[in-house]
Amino acid sequence: MTEPPIVEIRNLSKSYRRGSQIIPVLSGISFDIARGEFLALMGPSGSGKSTLLNLIAGIDFADTGSIQIAGVEITGLSETELAHWRAGNVGFIFQFYNLIPVLTAFENVELPLLLTHLTRKERREHVEAVLSVVGLTDRMDHYPAQLSGGQQQRVAIARAIVTDPEILVADEPTGDLDRASAEEILSLMDRLVTEFGKTVIMVTHDPRAAEKAHLVRHLEKGELQ
Amino acid sequence: MGIPISYSFRNLWTRRLTTVLTASGMGLVVFVFAATLMLAEGLQQTLVQTGSPDNVVVLRKSSNSEVQSGVERTQAALVETQPEVAIGADGQPLLAKELVVLINLQKRGTHKPANVVIRGVATPASFTLRPAVRLIEGRLPHPGLAEVIAGKSIARRFKGAGLGETLRFGMRDWRVVGVFDAGATGFSSEIWGDVEQMMQAFRRPVYSSVIFRLRDSSEFDEFKSRIEGDPRLTVEAKRETRYYLDQSEAMAKFLRILGMVLTIVFSIGAVIGATITMYAAVANRVTEIGTLRALGFRRRDILSAFVIESLLLGLCGGILGVIGASFMQLITISTMNWQSFSELAFSFTLTLGIFWKSLFFSLVMGLIGGTLPAFRASRMNIVEALRSGG
Ligand SMILES: Nc1ncnc2c1ncn2[C@@H]1O[C@H](COP(=O)(O)OP(=O)(O)O)[C@@H](O)[C@H]1O
Numbered sequence: 330m331t332e333p334p335i336v337e338i339r340n341l342s343k344s345y346r347r348g349s350q351i352i353p354v355l356s357g358i359s360f361d362i363a364r365g366e367f368l369a370l371m372g373p374s375g376s377g378k379s380t381l382l383n384l385i386a387g388i389d390f391a392d393t394g395s396i397q398i399a400g401v402e403i404t405g406l407s408e409t410e411l412a413h414w415r416a417g418n419v420g421f422i423f424q425f426y427n428l429i430p431v432l433t434a435f436e437n438v439e440l441p442l443l444l445t446h447l448t449r450k451e452r453r454e455h456v457e458a459v460l461s462v463v464g465l466t467d468r469m470d471h472y473p474a475q476l477s478g479g480q481q482q483r484v485a486i487a488r489a490i491v492t493d494p495e496i497l498v499a500d501e502p503t504g505d506l507d508r509a510s511a512e513e514i515l516s517l518m519d520r521l522v523t524e525f526g527k528t529v530i531m532v533t534h535d536p537r538a539a540e541k542a543h544l545v546r547h548l549e550k551g552e553l554q
Numbered sequence: 555m556g557i558p559i560s561y562s563f564r565n566l567w568t569r570r571l572t573t574v575l576t577a578s579g580m581g582l583v584v585f586v587f588a589a590t591l592m593l594a595e596g597l598q599q600t601l602v603q604t605g606s607p608d609n610v611v612v613l614r615k616s617s618n619s620e621v622q623s624g625v626e627r628t629q630a631a632l633v634e635t636q637p638e639v640a641i642g643a644d645g646q647p648l649l650a651k652e653l654v655v656l657i658n659l660q661k662r663g664t665h666k667p668a669n670v671v672i673r674g675v676a677t678p679a680s681f682t683l684r685p686a687v688r689l690i691e692g693r694l695p696h697p698g699l700a701e702v703i704a705g706k707s708i709a710r711r712f713k714g715a716g717l718g719e720t721l722r723f724g725m726r727d728w729r730v731v732g733v734f735d736a737g738a739t740g741f742s743s744e745i746w747g748d749v750e751q752m753m754q755a756f757r758r759p760v761y762s763s764v765i766f767r768l769r770d771s772s773e774f775d776e777f778k779s780r781i782e783g784d785p786r787l788t789v790e791a792k793r794e795t796r797y798y799l800d801q802s803e804a805m806a807k808f809l810r811i812l813g814m815v816l817t818i819v820f821s822i823g824a825v826i827g828a829t830i831t832m833y834a835a836v837a838n839r840v841t842e843i844g845t846l847r848a849l850g851f852r853r854r855d856i857l858s859a860f861v862i863e864s865l866l867l868g869l870c871g872g873i874l875g876v877i878g879a880s881f882m883q884l885i886t887i888s889t890m891n892w893q894s895f896s897e898l899a900f901s902f903t904l905t906l907g908i909f910w911k912s913l914f915f916s917l918v919m920g921l922i923g924g925t926l927p928a929f930r931a932s933r934m935n936i937v938e939a940l941r942s943g944g
């Protein structure tokens with residue numbers, strides 16, 4: 330029995346325009362990502378890793394080609410439809426955590442749930458559940474500035490999984506962390522894949538991070554190696 | 555559900571210095587806005603309280619104020635015999651034929667001249683008709699003597715108008731034998747003396763007005779139509795409340811227009827201030843906006859979060875402004891009554907209506923100031939916003 334891949338990318342192209350100059354970033358990429366994969370995307374700086382990740386996450390628009398995620402053709406969605414789709418299907422993990430500084434850890438994690446129909450009580454239960462997964466139940470009333478980088482990234486991971494999306498996208502998730510914190514974050518992401526069945530797509534140029542992944546792919550000159 | 559209000563509120567709290575400075579700018583405008591409305595309100599309330607709904611003022615036709623009016627003695631006598639006039643406890647009609655003249659007096663200290671209303675009154679009818687007028691010092695003038703009593707605010711502010719002092723007008727010296735208080739009414743800014751003495755002194759053959767109490771308040775319309783239709787009379791009748799309201803209309807309108815003009819001019823500055831603050835807030839939170847959008851919040855969620863932030867900012871200004879304006883209630887203002895060009899003392903009066911109008915106005919400023927920055931925030935490209943901060 331072969332399960333269909335969760336991500337199917339066909340002939341994906343994207344270029345940026347800088348004045349009259351056209352900068353091709355991705356030129357006709359095709360590949361699949363299996364459900365439950367922990368994929369590391371590597372490649373030199375400027376090779377288009379982030380661009381590819383953003384397209385998969387539905388925050389950028391492709392020039393041509395198709396991206397099907399869990400059977401949904403996301404290149405055909407309008408901006409509002411995409412926003413709604415992201416809220417339910419993608420969790421984001423950023424290099425600099427991107428927590429909202431004026432909200433507590435609890436409130437940051439609760440944020441994506443405000444886009445659902447859950448009651449206050451249900452939201453609380455969900456938030457407490459994911460905070461215990463990342464081991465920060467005792468820090469939920471702290472503001473981001475009161476947390477270490479590693480702790481902030483764990484809050485961000487809790488925020489990414491609180492709506493229980495299938496896919497997590499992470500752009501250099503350990504890029505701002507010391508070795509120990511980075512290890513912690515990577516093991517946490519590994520747990521999300523093995524224990525919770527998430528599909529993780531991680532952009533990184535850190536070989537140690539790539540080592541943790543189950544599959545590594547290289548992007549170079551707009552093409553996947 | 556969108557982005558919670560606490561998000562907008564806490565961002566304002568986080569940058570409280572900027573918030574307070576910007577809100578103060580708007581607060582100043584709200585202060586001016588509220589203060590001028592309070593001034594107009596205070597003026598109008600003072601003048602309206604001056605009148606009583608049961609009293610009727612009879613003036614010469616188409617004269618807007620007592621100062622311009624003249625009522626012949628024969629006509630005044632005819633009014634006195636009308637059946638609607640109430641009869642006092644002493645068996646006499648509750649009616650006063652009065653003379654109103656403007657004179658120029660110097661203020662204490664500055665010696666600056668200002669117009670003051672002199673009212674020739676009938677004792678005791680004029681007093682019975684205005685229960686607000688109470689003698690607080692001295693005694694009433696004796697008829698036949700050159701004596702007057704002064705309203706409290708006149709006695710305090712004008713040279714020679716205090717108890718025991720002497721005023722010179724109408725080519726005579728007048729001893730101030732009493733001081734009266736008339737509460738918040740315009741009478742507090744008048745000088746009263748015997749009407750016959752005044753007519754002699756000012757060489758006036760006619761009264762200015764006839765004031766009387768209605769036997770029955772509901773008989774006003776009947777009285778009015780009959781005497782205004784009587785070919786022997788060239789007078790018109792108004793309820794006293796109506797008369798004083800009309801008196802205040804021009805001034806109140808002037809104040810309101812002045813207030814509007816000042817407010818609009820100042821509010822442009824305050825709105826620009828709010829716009830700059832909100833643009834800065836947006837610029838500081840570009841990555842945050844990109845993050846919220848990535849999480850699935852829509853453009854309109856971002857738009858409303860920033861609009862709400864700016865509305866709250868405006869509301870802070872509104873509250874500051876209203877608090878400031880409420881302190882103005884402690885101040886008594888004296889100004890020209892533009893109808894009679896006489897001095898009139900009144901206070902800034904804060905009403906619930908002015909309170910809500912001021913807060914609403916502050917919200918409008920917040921809305922206008924926040925709209926452009928909020929649109930900028932909502933129109934950002936997600937990827938570029940996320941790239942910007944690194
Ligand atoms: N908004 C943009 N406008 C113009 N060029 C862009 C824009 N975003 C990315 N690029 C260019 O696209 C290329 C790929 O960028 P990116 O995907 O961020 O690379 P990576 O993440 O692999 O370092 C780079 O050359 C970058 O300069």
Ligand SMILES: [Mg+2]
Nearest residue numbers: 378379380500
């Ligand atoms: Mg990148």
